[in-house]
Amino acid sequence: MIPLSWYLILAAGLFCLGLYGVLARKNAVAILMGIELMLNAVNINLVAFWRYQHPLELAGQVFAIIVFAVSAAEVAVGLALVISLYRRRRSVVAENMDLLRW
Amino acid sequence: MTPIQVLFILTSLSLLVSAFMVVTTRNLVRAALWLISSLFMVAVVFVLLDAGFLAVVQVVVYIGAIAILFIFAVMLTRKVMQDTGPQSNSQWWVAGLFSLLLFGGLSWIILGWGGAAQTVPRVTAGDLDNISDLGRALVDPAGYVVPFEVASVLLLAALIGAIVVAWDRN
Amino acid sequence: MLDNWLFVGLMIGVAIVFPVGPIVLAHLIGPRRPNRIKSETYECGIETVGETWVQFKVQYYIYALVFLIFDIEAVFLFPWAVAFDQLALYAVLEGILFIIILFGGLVYAWNRGILEWA
């Protein structure tokens, strides 16, 4: 059978890949994709802990569903921001968004 | 190696490879397709964890809706950002190093933790993946009714916010 | 539990083999004489002008957005509907409140004229 650590390491790897995407990508849409990967890593952890530690309680599943809702909201607003920025500034490169830099 | 372990390793390998392609592919529509592949693999992981409902929801929400939104955003913002040219910024190696270090640290912590080696507790099949319990808990005042209603308000706020931000009559 | 999903897993395999088989077969037995004109982009006989990437309206995104929100709503409501037997009246009303809050979003989009195809 699969020990819990396998799932945790899988989630850690997915999280770090997502983090790399967030830090290294230029395109704002690609950065959001990295965030999605990180959220998925979190969900794997939540479900794995639910299954291994408290399979009879529902908190793990409920939290995972809430994460779905939150990530949907995040994507909706995030991509709307990207599209709006693109329409104003003709660019989706995150480094160019420096209006607030002093 | 039991068959289930082989299945897990195959799934996690394809998950990690897809995720790697998501963050490195130059063509963003392809990156979105790799994202779909990795999200699907996460659904398979949920199935392995006996969370069938979450697996299906993962596919409905992520592949059916979020991934499509991503593909649209890529198509709508495409003109300036051609596929040629590097898609990573100048600090990509710092980011890579940092991610690797974080992964190493996390693995070290996980492997050193006492509970990491525990195996799946045996539960009668009826207790797992019990959707009706989940539904009851979601509207139970002693359960999760507040997150449930807050999620609805959050979604409403996201909808209105996104419309206000993206909508522009001209 | 996993036995149920074994069927689905095998089904994915078979469902992939079913279309791949004929496509590969046709690739093997079909003629292959590509030329420049044949592999041109089809545009009713007129030569293609400009690139394929014409700009699209943001409206498409808005529809996908409203869909996303309602999709999540449905996902929340399915467990509620399954548990319907064991819910008291107030619990049913909570679910309905959930629906009504999100219906507000549709009404908002409607009033702003966002659902209008311009």
Added chain:
Amino acid sequence: MGILDPISLIADWLEGLFMGWGWPAGLVNLVMTFLGVFLVANFGMLYVIFLIWLERKLAARMQDRIGPNRVGPYGLFQTIADILKLFTKEDTTPDGADKVIFNLAPILAVVSVLMIWAVVPFAEGWIGTDLNVGVLYIVAVGSFGIVATLIAGWSSNNKFALLGAFRTVAQLVSYEVPMVLSLLVPVLLARNMGLGSIVEAQSSWYSIFFFMAPIAALIFFISSIAEVGRTPFDLLEAESEIVAGFHIEYSGAKFAMIFAAEFLHAFTISVLTITLFFGGWQGWGDQFPLVGWAWFMTKAMLAYFTVAWVRTTLPRIRIDHMLDYNWKFLTPLALAVLVVTALLDRLIIDGFGTDNTPWRPAILFAANLLIGWVTVVLLRRRAAQRPPRQVVGAPRPVARPPQPEAEPEAAGD
């Protein structure tokens, strides 16, 4: 049972045979599951061959034609001839197409439809796998179809195809909302998401969900037709506007796959409609699986006839009408039906103490009639407020009809 349940008979015999060969139990289970999968998938793919012939014949009769009549009796083998033709055609890929994704799209289209059959109950006990999340599974698998259409249009490097792909989202994605909302109604009435359980919940004639939720059934049927992308909702492949839409560049076997997926999808929505709202395989004598299967096929073919009928009768809907119809009519109506059904069903259970009473369908049916009536009144009022529509366009300078003054004046010679 015996002869009236051939599948179980054969399955038992094979299982005994494999066990007799000394195979381990896990392997026997795997092989048996695989055979089940193979059976279900083959049923789907082979039935399409017949369906294409049937639909062509039906459409021909409705349009006062004869239809295929050369190959085999009544043209029955026409589809097979077509398949042979398509397979020997050259497989072209347009310049600048993204080859991998271009080839992936038709495969994904077939997969997304074929996967639905894993949870369809054919008869009592004849079901691939009765997932407890069956209904959501159908929605989940269907979302791959949307992705397939989208990437087919994107990878073709063709303006028409890309336009088709974008219309896909305006349509498929929009109609998924009322579809999912109307799917909630049978789930709510059956208190279960598994398709097998939903069928079993409709065991007596008055508990068929169509009587309890006629409006939801209609909404599901209409939005499913839109999901398939057939007339009147064939905007994503409108021949007269964007040629063939997203599959314009596909030829040969890949086109055949997209085509087969569409026909199988049309049959699948008929099957889902009768399963969710018309009792599936239930009927007189359904304790024998073969009889149940006959019921299932009869109902499914009737539903498929309706789909074909709609296709041959209605003209294509305009894109703004299509979107208005979805967002301003179907979606609010589906929400209203859902809320009213939930509330009333709760009150009925509280009032009668059981949900197995003929009053339940009676009250819910009356409520549905009321909703329908209110909807019609509201629509009438809206229509009355609108300025009268000009049916005939104002005369335009280019195509002016011949003027009466232009009579030949040289007649007096």
